[in-house]
Amino acid sequence: MYLLNRSASRGYQFYFGFPLGCQLISNNVMPDSNKLKKYVCTYPFTYLDVQPTSQWVCCPSWAPTNLRASYKPINFTENLLTNWKSPIAQDIRRSMIDGSYDHCNHKICPSINQLTGSDKIPHNFITKEEFQNRYEIRSVDDLDKFQNKPKEILFGFDRSCNLRCPSCRPGLVPNDDTDSEQYKIKLFILNQIETHFAESATKLSITGSGDPFYSKIYRDYLINFDSSKYPNLEEIQIITNGILLNQKMFESLKARPYIKTIEISVDAGTQHTYENVTRLGGDWKRLLKNIQYLSTQASIKKMIFSMVVSQHNYTEMLPFYKIIANIFKNSKIQFRINFRQHVFWKAGALSIQEVKNISIFDRSHPDLLKFIDQLMLVKDLPNVGHNFHYLFNGKHTISRDTLGDASSIEVQ
Secondary structure (H helix, E strand, C coil), rough: CEEEEECCCCEEEEEEEECCCCCCCCCCCCCCCCHCCEEEEEEECCCCCCCCCEEECCCCCCCCCCCCCCCCCHHHHHHHHHHEEEEEEEEHHHHHHHCCCCCCCCCCCCHHHHHHHHHCCCCCCEHHHHHHHHHCCHHHHHHHHCCCCCCEEECCCCCCCCCCCCCCCCCCCCCCCCCCCHHHHHHHHHHHHHCCCCCCCEEEEECCCCCCCCCCHHHHHHHHHCHHCCCCCCEEEECCCCCCCCCHHHCCCCCHHHEEEEEEEECEEECHHHHHHHHHHHCHHHHHHHHHHCCCCCCCCCEEEEEEECCCCHHHHHHHHHHHHHCCCCCCCCCEEEEECCCCCCCCCCCCCHHHHCCCCCCCCCHHHHHEEEEEEECCCCCCCEHHHCCCCCCCCCCCCCCCCCEEEEEC
8 A cells, every 4th residue: 555645736746666756655566467477368379460571469569579580571472370380479378378478568568467457357368277278288388289270360461541640650651553562462461361360260350550441452351351251250340540431431341240349549539639649631520420420330349449648648538538438428339448558669750769758658757647647537437448557556446536635645
């Protein structure tokens, strides 16, 4: 338990073991990493992200180990199944079994954040006993028995997008000419996915790299979707900026009956920030109109809205939440809002130092306390997820009068 002294003029003077001019009441500030020895993340056993120069068994920011061991572009001779079974892939799986998670970024991964920094168990983690029963793998030595193919495939091999968000690209990434080698390579990758993984796939996620409705290869795939190639498919998750996903587009998709989840990246709670800072090329009013339409579609079971948080938009977390909650107040669709750390991407427009400068959630950032005040307004609201658990000490329920004149804040 901690006590954080608070004054009306300075706000928090101390935060979870990191001195900002106040006395530490307890030294027990580290998340419970022992939990990692008790649970296994299933992603490396079920999930594959295919990009033009890499393959991953998790989000590259969360588990940054490329299965290919090379960033040279995938060529016409490559076999994606071989990469899935590679020694690198097996070593990542080993780290899940032995509990070291040494291929993972423990700060950024929201699941590790949640597991070690709260009393909740992420959906992709199961107990060691359940894992052993499900996969018949009792130890690292049994990994050679693992022959399963991935059940979830993320299409990340086309970066074409109608927006130029600084967080992930320095400018507009247009579609390739259909006669170009780059476009033919993407068709080859798609064919590889269908050849090796279509039969085992229960879920497809399109896309983590650009926009599926601006991308010609993804758009054509969804419009002309052939479900006969995917006998076990249960769901398609669309990941989009939402600008092009209007009624006409949605109704044109043969894949529509399988589209159960739609995730829209927004990164703002106001029109100004959306159009001028975080989502360059975006149209705020068009986006909200499309979201309003999608909220009425009975075939959709879940919608996720994501906000990559930085110094540019952290004060808009609560306004963002209120906008989405208001749209869905009469909808039967389940919605969720995820707040995530802005991280450095090599493909993005910002340098490592520039990202560090706006990482207001970092313990060394001079405005950390301002961020904490804003986080406290949203973190316990219904349907909210975040990866800022590392700022808390496991049991992170905080009792306080957020707007009152309390002289101390108790962290339970």
